[in-house]
Amino acid sequence: MRLSALCLLSALSANAEVVVLENSAARLGIDTLGGAIVDFQLKSIGMNPFTWKGDGDTARGLSGHFICFDRWGAPSKSEIANGMPFHGEAPRIQWKVTGRTDDSLAMQVHLPMANLDISRKVRLNGAVALVEETVTNTGKLGRVYNLVQHPSIAPPFLDEATIVDANARKGFSQSSPMPNPEEPAFAWPQAIDGAKSVDIRRLTDNHDPNVVSYVIDEEWGWTTALQPKNGLLLGYVWKTSEYPWFNAWRHVEAGKPAARGLEFGTTGLHQPYPVLARKGRIFGRPLFAFADAGESQTRSYAMFLAKVPSAMKGVTGVAKEGNGWVVKGYGNEEVTVGR
Numbered sequence: 144m145r146l147s148a149l150c151l152l153s154a155l156s157a158n159a160e161v162v163v164l165e166n167s168a169a170r171l172g173i174d175t176l177g178g179a180i181v182d183f184q185l186k187s188i189g190m191n192p193f194t195w196k197g198d199g200d201t202a203r204g205l206s207g208h209f210i211c212f213d214r215w216g217a218p219s220k221s222e223i224a225n226g227m228p229f230h231g232e233a234p235r236i237q238w239k240v241t242g243r244t245d246d247s248l249a250m251q252v253h254l255p256m257a258n259l260d261i262s263r264k265v266r267l268n269g270a271v272a273l274v275e276e277t278v279t280n281t282g283k284l285g286r287v288y289n290l291v292q293h294p295s296i297a298p299p300f301l302d303e304a305t306i307v308d309a310n311a312r313k314g315f316s317q318s319s320p321m322p323n324p325e326e327p328a329f330a331w332p333q334a335i336d337g338a339k340s341v342d343i344r345r346l347t348d349n350h351d352p353n354v355v356s357y358v359i360d361e362e363w364g365w366t367t368a369l370q371p372k373n374g375l376l377l378g379y380v381w382k383t384s385e386y387p388w389f390n391a392w393r394h395v396e397a398g399k400p401a402a403r404g405l406e407f408g409t410t411g412l413h414q415p416y417p418v419l420a421r422k423g424r425i426f427g428r429p430l431f432a433f434a435d436a437g438e439s440q441t442r443s444y445a446m447f448l449a450k451v452p453s454a455m456k457g458v459t460g461v462a463k464e465g466n467g468w469v470v471k472g473y474g475n476e477e478v479t480v481g482r
Contacts, residue, residue: 162240162248169270169448177234178252178263179209180294185270185375185448192368192377195297195402208294208446209234211406212278213257215291215390216413227256230293238263258282259434261290271467271481275443280434287416287431291390291408292444294379300370301400303347308332308458309366309405311357311389313426317413318352321422331357334391343391344457346400350393354404356411357391358426359383365461366405367470369451376451376478380461380468381407381444387428407444447480 161181163172172182184191193207212233217223228235232254241262242249251262260279265272280286296305311331315322319335322328329335332344336351343355366389367378388411392404409432412419419430434440449470460471467481 162243162250164246164248164265164267164272166246166267166269169267171265171267171272173248173250173265174206175238175240175250177205177209177236178238178250179205179207179234180272180446181207183208183272183377183446183448185450187450188373188375190300190370190373190375192296192300192370192375193294194300195295205230205234205293206295208292210261210276211289211291211293211408212261213254213259213288213290214416215289215408215410217415219415219417222415225256232256233261253281257288258286259288268481270449271445271447273443273445275441277439277441278432278434279439280436283436285433285435285438287420287433289408289410289431290442291388291406291410292379292381292386294377294405294446295392295402296368296377296405297402298400300368300375300377301346301403302370302372303345303400304371305346305400305403306344306369306371306457307346307366307391307403307405308344308369309357309389309391310359310361310364310460311366311391312360314355314357315425316352317354317356321412322425343393346393346395346403348395348398350395353393354413355391356413357389358387358411358428359389363461363463364389364407366407367458367461368403368405369455369457371453371455374451374453374455376447376449376455376458376470378447378449378458378461378468378470378480379405379407379444380447380463381442385409385442386444387411445481449478449480451478452476 197205218227390406
């Protein structure tokens with residue numbers, strides 16, 4: 144029988160709090176300033192992958208698993224002059240909690256510049272969190288937007304031995320010229336750094352290329368990060384019809400892994416909207432979403448933690464089975480989550 148409790152932790156600001164969902168298996172903490180998931184722990188291990196914080200004024204909102212909304216990356220020069228921040232308004236403003244139970248949370252935020260709302264429902268079931276988000280265009284005109292999930296793992300969960308896997312396929316580096324659909328630059332898990340091929344499953348002392356984007360061909364997209372020392376696996380699963388892109392960000396400080404972004408979203412091009420509009424698609428996938436006046440659009444994903452065998456060297460597949468998923472390892476290991 145699951146023992147669930149909901150508690151509130153004091154945070155850095157009098158106007159914000161970290162709302163914590165907790166049961167006998169796991170705990171999940173969400174900061175109401177920016178809406179970021181800043182804590183996710185399997186109680187049997189007690190390690191939080193989401194310790195990363197941004198620099199300077201971004202240290203609060205752009206931390207852990209935050210969302211990039213209404214854009215991914217930089218605004219245009221005119222938008223910057225009008226006050227639009229990098230990655231949009233959502234991770235920098237206060238979210239409102241609209242409902243709580245012992246194992247669920249509802250929250251929402253309005254973006255005053257973008258004229259968009261986003262509402263979120265989170266339910267913690269064991270060590271699986273089910274997240275549903277609805278974007279609503281509150282304006283009188285239709286508009287383009289992007290929503291990119293930005294889970295950012297950091298030490299001590301992240302080190303040179305941490306292994307990232309995904310069912311990504313064709314990819315390109317954000318530092319390279321934008322590719323044509325008939326000219327894929329490489330395929331997962333490879334990336335190209337100049338003339339050198341890089342295996343980005345691991346991060347050591349070199350983070351180049353530091354942002355690489357891939358498309359996914361299957362109905363469900365997934366990515367995992369395995370911490371071998373503790374046998375802890377973090378995973379995400381989503382519908383590719385809702386999030387067609389997987390974007391891998393890698394960051395090194397003083398020659399050591401400092402952060403990795405396991406990003407999935409509606410775009411794979413880290414550019415302002417004028418560039419996205421001119422390019423339109425890459426590898427046949429769209430680079431932005433569109434919501435008509437008054438329209439609402441809902442997307443969802445699942446995130447999970449699992450204890451895995453010490454011999455596990457990575458993940459080859461995540462398959463849906465009933466109400467859960469079966470995670471398969473390189474050595475034919477199988478771990479079931481969500482059931």
